[in-house]
Amino acid sequence: xxxxxxxxxxxxxxxxxxxxxxxxxxxxxxxxxxxxxxxxxxxxxxxxxxxxxxxxxxxxxxxxxxxxxxxxxxxxxxxxxxxxxxxxxxxxxxxxxxxxxxxxxxxxxxxxxxxxxxx
Amino acid sequence: xxxxxxxxxxxxxxxxxxxxxxxxxxxxxxxxxxxxxxxxxxxxxxxxxxxxxxxxxxxxxxxxxxxxxxxxxxxxxxxxxxxxxxxxxxxxxxxxxxxxxxxxxxxxxxxxxxxxxxxxxxxxxxxxxxxxxxxxxxxxxxxxxxxxxxxxxxxxxxxxxxxxxxxxxxxxxxxxxxxxxxxxxxxxxxxxxxxxxxxxxxxxxxxxxxxxxxxxxxxxxxxxxxxxxxxxxxxxxxxxxxxxxxxxxxxxxxxxxxxxxxxxxxxxxxxxxxxxxxxxxxxxxxxxxxxxxxxxxxxxxxxxxxxxxxxxxxxxxxxxxxxxxxxxxxxxxxxxxxxxxxxxxxxxxxxxxxxxxxxxxxxxxxxxxxxxxxxxxxxxxxxxxxxxxxxxxxxxxxxxxxxxxxxxxxxxxxxxxxxxxxxxxxxxxxxxxxxxxxxxxxxxxxxxxxxxxxxxxxxxxxxxxxxxxxxxxxxxxxxxxxxxxxxxxxxxxxxxxxxxxxxx
Numbered sequence: 374x375x376x377x378x379x380x381x382x383x384x385x386x387x388x389x390x391x392x393x394x395x396x397x398x399x400x401x402x403x404x405x406x407x408x409x410x411x412x413x414x415x416x417x418x419x420x421x422x423x424x425x426x427x428x429x430x431x432x433x434x435x436x437x438x439x440x441x442x443x444x445x446x447x448x449x450x451x452x453x454x455x456x457x458x459x460x461x462x463x464x465x466x467x468x469x470x471x472x473x474x475x476x477x478x479x480x481x482x483x484x485x486x487x488x489x490x491x492x
Numbered sequence: 493x494x495x496x497x498x499x500x501x502x503x504x505x506x507x508x509x510x511x512x513x514x515x516x517x518x519x520x521x522x523x524x525x526x527x528x529x530x531x532x533x534x535x536x537x538x539x540x541x542x543x544x545x546x547x548x549x550x551x552x553x554x555x556x557x558x559x560x561x562x563x564x565x566x567x568x569x570x571x572x573x574x575x576x577x578x579x580x581x582x583x584x585x586x587x588x589x590x591x592x593x594x595x596x597x598x599x600x601x602x603x604x605x606x607x608x609x610x611x612x613x614x615x616x617x618x619x620x621x622x623x624x625x626x627x628x629x630x631x632x633x634x635x636x637x638x639x640x641x642x643x644x645x646x647x648x649x650x651x652x653x654x655x656x657x658x659x660x661x662x663x664x665x666x667x668x669x670x671x672x673x674x675x676x677x678x679x680x681x682x683x684x685x686x687x688x689x690x691x692x693x694x695x696x697x698x699x700x701x702x703x704x705x706x707x708x709x710x711x712x713x714x715x716x717x718x719x720x721x722x723x724x725x726x727x728x729x730x731x732x733x734x735x736x737x738x739x740x741x742x743x744x745x746x747x748x749x750x751x752x753x754x755x756x757x758x759x760x761x762x763x764x765x766x767x768x769x770x771x772x773x774x775x776x777x778x779x780x781x782x783x784x785x786x787x788x789x790x791x792x793x794x795x796x797x798x799x800x801x802x803x804x805x806x807x808x809x810x811x812x813x814x815x816x817x818x819x820x821x822x823x824x825x826x827x828x829x830x831x832x833x834x835x836x837x838x839x840x841x842x843x844x845x846x847x848x849x850x851x852x853x854x855x856x857x858x859x860x861x862x863x864x865x866x867x868x869x870x871x872x873x874x875x876x877x878x879x880x881x882x883x884x885x886x887x888x889x890x891x892x893x894x895x896x897x898x899x900x901x902x903x904x905x906x907x908x909x910x911x912x913x914x915x916x917x918x919x920x921x922x923x924x925x926x927x928x929x930x931x932x933x934x935x936x937x938x939x940x941x942x943x944x945x946x947x948x949x950x951x952x953x954x955x956x957x958x959x960x961x962x963x964x965x966x967x968x969x970x971x972x973x974x975x976x977x978x979x980x981x982x983x984x985x986x987x988x989x990x991x992x993x994x995x996x
Contacts, residue, residue, distance in 0.1 A: 456520055468518040470553065490553050492521045 386430025386476040387414055393474070393485055399424065408457050411450030415474075416458065422468045425455045430476045439475035440488060448492060495582035498596045499575040500616050500623075501567060504782070504829035505743060507619025509596070511561040512572070514579035521553035525576070527560030530568040536601070540577045543601040547653040549586055556580060566826060568781065571610040574599035574629070577652060578659075590659040594626040598634075605652040609633035611749035614742050617641040629655065636756040637746060639671040640739065646670075671756055686725050687900040691891035695722050698882040698993060699838075700904050703729050704911040705927035705972030708815065708837040708877060710800070713884030714854070715847040719840040722884065723796055726838060727763045728901035730794070731912035737792045737925075740832065744791055748784050762793030764835075768802040772810045782822035782829045787814050790835035800839040801869045808874055811837070815877045818929065834929070837878065841870070853886055879928075879965045880993040911975040927972045932964060939967045944984035952991050966990045 391401060394417050402423070403416040415426040427447070429439035436442075451471060459465050471492045477484040497512045523537045544551050558576055560567050575597040581587045598616060600608040613634040618641050620628055627645040630638045635648040646668040649655045657663040686696060695711065699722060702709040711719045733741070742758045745751045751758070766775065766786045777785035787795055797803060814820045818834040843849040844863040849856045858866075875881070915926050922934060930938065941949065953963060967982070969990035974982045 452520060459520065466518045468552070468554070469520055471521070492553055 382430050382432060382478065383428075385478065387428045389430075389476055389483060389485060390426065390428045390474045391415060393487070394426070403458075406454065406458060408454050410453040410457055413451060413454050413458070422470055423459070423464065424470045424472055425451055425458075426472045426474055427451060428474045428476065430478060432478055439477070440473055440486075443473050443491070452492065493583045493585065495579050497575045497579040497582065497592060498625075499572060499598060500596050500620050500625075501565070501569075501571075502612050502615055502619070502747065503565070503827060504831065505615055505747065507616055507623065508562075508565065509620075509623055509625075510565075510567065510572075510575075511559075512575045512579045513559040513561060514576070514583045515557045515559075516580070516583040517555045517557075519555040521555065523556045523558075525558040525560070527558075527563040528566045529560060529572075530566065532570050533560070533567050533572050536570065536573045536576060539573055539601045539603060540580065542603040543573075543605045543652050544577060544580070546603060547605040547651070547656065549581070549656075551580070551584065551586075554584075556583075566781065569610065569612075570600035570608075571598045571612075571616075573601040574607060574649075574652075574655075577601060578655070581656060587656055587659045592659075594624065595629070596620055596625050596627075597629045599629070599631045599649065601652065607631045607649050607651060607655075609753065611751075612747045613637045614640060614739075614746040614751075617644065617646070618739075618743065620644070633753050635668050636671070636754065637742070637751060639668045640742065640757055642670045683728050683901075684725050685728060685901045686904060687898045689718060689721060689725065690894065690898065691887040692718055692722060692884065695882050695884050696899075696904070698880050699723075699726055700729060700908060701969065701972050701976065701993075702726075702836060702838070702880055703731065704908045704976055705915070705968065706834075706836045707879040707928050707969055707972065709839075709880040709882070710875075710878045711838075711840040711882055711884050712843050713840075714849075714851045714886060715842060717884040717886045719884050720798055723798070723838050723840055725901065726794060726796070727761065729904045729908050730761045730763075731905075731909050733759060733761060733792070734916070734925075741792050744784055744788055744831070748789060750789070762790050763796060764790040764793065765796045765798065768797070768799050770803070770807060772804070772807040775807050776810050776814060776820050776833075777822045777829075777831055778824070780824060781827045782824055782831075784831050785820075787811065787820065787833040787835055788831040791832050792834055793836070795835045795837050797837070797839045800841040801866055803869075805869055805871075808869075809871060812873055812877065815874075836928075839878070840884075851886070875996050876959055876961055877965075879969050879990075881995045882993065883995065907976060910978070911972065914975045914978065927968050927975070930964075930968050930971070935964055935967055939971050940981050941987070942981060942983060945970075945982055945987045948984050948987050948991075952987075956991070956994070958994075962994060966994065969993060 399417040399419045401417050406413040406416055413425050414428040417424045427443055429442050431439045470490055473488045473491055475486045493516055495514045499510050499512060500507045501510050525534055578597055600610050602608050609631045613630055614637045617628055617638050621641055621644045629647050629649050632648040632650045638646045647665055648668055654665060658665045713719050738757050764786050775785050776787055777783060814833045819830055819832050821830045844856055844858045845866050846857045848854040970982045970986040973986040973989050
């Protein structure tokens with residue numbers, strides 16, 4: 374734990390989130406979708422809906438709740454990246470949704486909280 | 493999916509049907525309103541989202557586009573909340589196959605889904621009826637006001653949820669009963685009464701004539717003589733409102749948003765008393781999209797200007813045209829609107845800065861120059877428009893102590909009402925309702941003088957240096973005095989009394 378860097382915490386959180394989504398019946402389309410507009414952690418699909426997901430992982434609440442870290446600015450980046458993704462994959466008229474998954478990792482357990490439809 | 497819902501917008505007093513077109517598509521979530529909405533309409537999206545969510549409806553975030561057609565007229569106010577929300581609910585098929593032909597929706601949404609009252613419901617309903625609408629959904633709080641309009645179905649709505657159930661035919665909302673109030677009968681109240689004023693018979697007489705013929709009146713006198721006391725009691729002798737007058741007043745007050753929820757129709761004549769610091773824009777009306785000013789709010793009532801000389805000169809001069817034409821056209825970049833302003837101007841002032849000019853109780857300490865400067869604030873043209881000018885003299889001690897019975901407001905009002913009835917009957921085929929509105933042509937027709945009267949008027953015209961307007965104004969006042977005495981023709985004594993009311 375002590376030597377685990379911030380990046381590793383994030384990676385771990387994303388892994389947990391992906392497994393959770395698969396269990397819920399979501400199909401994972403992309404992970405860590407990078408563009409010059411920003412980044413999307415997970416792009417998933419459920420029925421006909423495309424879901425863009427931001428994963429926030431924290432080990433403690435010293436710097437506020439994970440979901441609070443998804444600011445207006447971050448939402449803007451997600452929105453723009455999603456627009457680019459839809460454009461590139463030719464599905465501009467698809468039904469879409471933006472979600473946040475927050476994960477707390479403590480020594481003995483992990484808590485996952487899925488917040489749907491943030492925009 | 494696309495949906496179309498109708499609502500109405502008001503421009504001044506005239507209405508225009510507005511189509512709320514809603515298009516909902518997949519794609520990234522967004523919410524746009526187009527069609528020249530102002531800030532209130534733009535902000536409505538936040539209210540609508542919350543209201544729908546808090547009515548236990550799961551609204552998927554979608555690409556929502558609202559168009560308010562015709563797109564070239566400016567939309568303002570919160571009354572678009574309800575039609576937009578209904579449009580969205582129909583487009584998302586939460587409301588299925590509603591019957592909304594010839595139907596309009598009016599209302600503001602609260603975040604909890606409650607429907608709040610809006611201003612201007614009465615004129616909207618009247619205009620909607622004219623435009624062929626059959627059913628109107630209004631906020632429950634505006635029900636009383638809306639039901640004044642007859643032959644139209646009014647459905648009062650309290651919450652968004654209730655309306656959704658109604659439109660989905662799950663649970664019907666009962667429609668309102670049309671208001672039974674067809675006459676403007678004013679309830680008796682404990683207002684101040686003319687019987688409290690001792691002496692001052694000449695001023696009471698002048699105010700009685702003013703009230704009977706809706707003539708403008710100015711009271712001058714030293715401080716404490718009772719000018720304000722007398723003027724404040726004027727509302728108690730104003731003639732009863734006719735239904736049409738009451739309707740028009742209610743319409744105006746509805747637009748201005750000063751109508752209370754409990755009152756349907758306004759039953760008392762307005763009595764507006766603006767403070768002398770008033771600007772000319774709030775006096776005659778103004779704003780980006782012009783709103784009615786004090787003179788319009790005093791329509792069919794009284795505009796009382798206490799301490800006339802303290803008002804800004806510009807404000808007073810702006811009254812000149814409205815006093816003559818009884819309507820005011822306010823032009824701004826975004827709109828040019830005409831509002832009615834058929835009011836009675838009652839003013840009071842001191843004769844000089846110290847207030848005791850020509851008084852027999854105290855010596856005036858003002859210089860001639862100061863008096864001149866003081867009087868100059870009231871221009872000739874404005875004074876010329878005031879038919880009745882009376883001096884209020886201080887009351888003598890004996891009068892104050894006397895226990896003689898004084899005429900009450902009710903008795904005076906009876907005479908005023910009678911005189912007004914005579915006028916209404918006489919002018920029933922004309923477009924006017926009282927003597928003050930007589931045009932030169934109608935004066936010739938209705939103000940017939942006898943020989944003595946003609947001669948008296950001729951003398952007065954040359955000796956007093958009357959203007960043409962002064963001449964017609966004297967005839968109008970004489971007509972009212974004759975009406976108070978229930979005389980068919982104007983006699984010399986009526987003319988004589990009318991002449992003595994022009995002291996300036």
